[in-house]
Amino acid sequence: MAAQVEHLKWIQGTNFMVDGFNFQSPRCRSYFLTHFHSDHTTGLRKNFCGGVIYCSEITAVLLRKDMGMPPERIIPLPMDEPLEIDGVTVTLIDANHCPGSCMFLFQLPYKAASPSSPRVILHVGDMRWHPRLGRHPALRAVKVDLLYLDTTYASPKHVFPCQEDAIAEIVRLMRKERPGTLFVVGSYHIGKERAFLGAAKALGWKVWCNANKKKTMKMLRLPEADMALLTTVQTSAQIHVTFMGQGLQPEALEQRISGSKWSHVVAFRPTGWSFRKSGGLDVRKEGNVTIYGIPYSEHSSFLELRDCVRTLRPSRIIPTVNVTNDPATARAIVDRFADLMDLSRDKSRLDVYFKPKARKAQQRLLAYIAASRGLSCKRAADMSPPAQLAKKQLSIAGFLKRKVCA
DNA sequence: GCGATCAGCT
């Protein structure tokens, strides 16, 4: 979850906001949306009037047809084409996260930036890094000063295979099942499409999804051949697509095959969190229901993050995910992350912010910082009671920044 | 009472 913290949304030195629709300001008339997931559209409604919204063409279709936003507020931008907005050169680069997702590369004019402030800024939104991104002409042409990074898996324990291998694993598991088995693949409103389409393609099977999901998928400009795999007639498909939440509960799966021609149901939960270091399968069996966790991820693994940072060599990084967590995660970002990413401490800095109203997490983070920087826990706890922390957001953020980056 | 926001859960 991208934390709802204003510092992570403003692009420094500009009047631009990225995925920050809940932070309206007269200073900002230009909003940028990286992709159409609800935690990035927080504060955005169809009658949003904070300013114009720049996004990819696919995201623009979703804003119009799925959210019902009037087209005149939306400015769809093509990928890979530098354009000037308010004197800043903006380039959209595919973020390899979900359909329509993009990163924004901002290049500020020299005159606007003071020598110490960043001139080249990359906000990745949510991203799955791939070595090919390091060869992208727009990225090769610049030296990134400031990188807003999707640090969802910013710890060395998060290793998982590429998507192709994760899909191959789904296919292998489907092939070895007995006849009469229905397969169910979990999905989000947008996302995980390659997991079920890839498996269906490999096996030559049809995919059922409900009418809503099909309607959404029509907006994603998927290849004709992929769309042809879809059917809304349940009995003609051996693979069903369902929402990752309730749809993958054993009771819901049981329900799905009760009274049907299927005797068993095997479901797949495609998420990076399901990776097992032991190499063993993440599997849950209950009667005629089997649920596999598949390490199919739409965020970068730790090694991919490291490759990203080593390729781009940014002067500074602002983590946008996982900044609200417990002491162990804070340590991962502040210490281990910096070490393993091979950043030189004098030239690079990691800014750590926290969610103003995440009271428990906030207190734990303060306690951790106090402990690790030689302050007493008591002192940190005494600084402000939780209710006042929200009001003191700026000064506390400053405190954290000084302490963590010292 | 309503919409917005948030913690908690999966």
Place this chain on the structure above:
DNA sequence: CACAGCTGATCGC
């Protein structure tokens, strides 16, 4: 724990 997104509680009007 996190993902994305739902639910129910709480806040402000």
